[in-house]
Amino acid sequence: QLQFVESGGGLAQSGGSLRLACAASGVTLDYITIGWLREIPDKGSEVVACINEKKINTAYYADSVKGRFTVLRDSAKNTLYLQMDDLRPEDTAVYSCATNRGSCSFPLAWNGRGQGTQVTVSS
Numbered sequence: 001q002l003q004f005v006e007s008g009g010g011l012a013q014s015g016g017s018l019r020l021a022c023a024a025s026g027v028t029l030d031y032i033t034i035g036w037l038r039e040i041p042d043k044g045s046e047v048v049a050c051i052n053e054k055k056i057n058t059a060y061y062a063d064s065v066k067g068r069f070t071v072l073r074d075s076a077k078n079t080l081y082l083q084m085d086d087l088r089p090e091d092t093a094v095y096s097c098a099t100n101r102g103s104c105s106f107p108l109a110w111n112g113r114g115q116g117t118q119v120t121v122s123s
Helices: none
Strands: 003-007 010-013 018-025 033-040 044-051 059-061 069-074 079-084 093-100 117-122
Touching: 003 093, 018 033, 018 093, 018 117, 033 069, 033 079, 044 069, 044 079, 044 093, 059 069
Parallel strands: 010 117
Antiparallel strands: 003 018, 018 079, 033 044, 033 093, 044 059, 069 079, 093 117
């Protein structure tokens, strides 16, 4: 059964860093498209980062995080990471991971979204 468990969120100051982890079970990350999504109250959901299956291995970033966030896949641990640097108050959100039957460039519906981890950035 597909399951993602996110961790690593917390409180950070503006300009600081956090590293989120998404531990997967029931699926091998090397063979799927997987992304990090964030939910901001009153603003809805945004895909912040996406990485294609390992044989393609290309990543996509939302303009709002490009140059600050990096998505990393650890095949041995079957875990996806999101390294977040130069954090800003507008990055405050619940972050979760999910898989997609499409590609990062041509996504379909996101599936298997986890419970998420809260990130709060103070100014």
